[in-house]
Amino acid sequence: MKKLLLVTLLMSSFSYAEESKPAKSDLENKLESLNIPSDKVTPVVSEEKLYAVNERYSSLNKRHEFTMFGANNFNADSHLTTTMTGATYRFHLNGKWSVGARYSEYFNKLSSAGEKLFEDQKLLPDTDYAIKSSEGFLSFNTIYGKLRFTKDTIVYFDQYISLGYGNIQLAKDETQMYSVDLGFAFWLGKHMSTRIGVKNESYTQNKVKGSQNVHNAMGYLEFGYLFGEGSRI
Numbered sequence: 001m002k003k004l005l006l007v008t009l010l011m012s013s014f015s016y017a018e019e020s021k022p023a024k025s026d027l028e029n030k031l032e033s034l035n036i037p038s039d040k041v042t043p044v045v046s047e048e049k050l051y052a053v054n055e056r057y058s059s060l061n062k063r064h065e066f067t068m069f070g071a072n073n074f075n076a077d078s079h080l081t082t083t084m085t086g087a088t089y090r091f092h093l094n095g096k097w098s099v100g101a102r103y104s105e106y107f108n109k110l111s112s113a114g115e116k117l118f119e120d121q122k123l124l125p126d127t128d129y130a131i132k133s134s135e136g137f138l139s140f141n142t143i144y145g146k147l148r149f150t151k152d153t154i155v156y157f158d159q160y161i162s163l164g165y166g167n168i169q170l171a172k173d174e175t176q177m178y179s180v181d182l183g184f185a186f187w188l189g190k191h192m193s194t195r196i197g198v199k200n201e202s203y204t205q206n207k208v209k210g211s212q213n214v215h216n217a218m219g220y221l222e223f224g225y226l227f228g229e230g231s232r233i
Contacts, residue, residue: 058190060092067224075217077127083107098139106130128170128205135166156187177203195222
């Protein structure tokens, strides 16, 4: 009976002590809500949208770029093999837009089919092949990104599209040429550049059987140098 009385008194004392504690203020409740374990993300951060702004490693603003290139025509006449070499100048207005000029020379030779035609029938292909061309163009960089090859090796790149207009000298005549260029520019350090892409050249040539629309698909590799340091504005 004594033990039962003792337990009853202890429980009553504990209940009284709990009831006698002052109620937590609203400020204390808010402070406790900020007490989040170190391995958890705070609700405030988790509910916000975070954005990363990555400036160019080397600015293109108001910079000059000179390049040399070589190309191969993947859509040439079946009787000819056509390659091209030339030089390009670009002026980068900013990180997105640039204008430029290009001079190209073409090298043509008979393919195996063309040589067989000449050997068997003493005929040359009926084509008004290209000799040289010059054009101006406008370029727009659609995507800027980077490739990490090792822990310390990063290459930055732009994917671009260009529209051009100029003249092309053919074996028999000279005519207007339109071009669409799609490629990638890789920036090596702050001054070197490498470009790969495909340029579609469109023009009209005159053949014995009449005029024909030509679409050269020139796959190219280009190496260049950027002058100046560029500005951030």
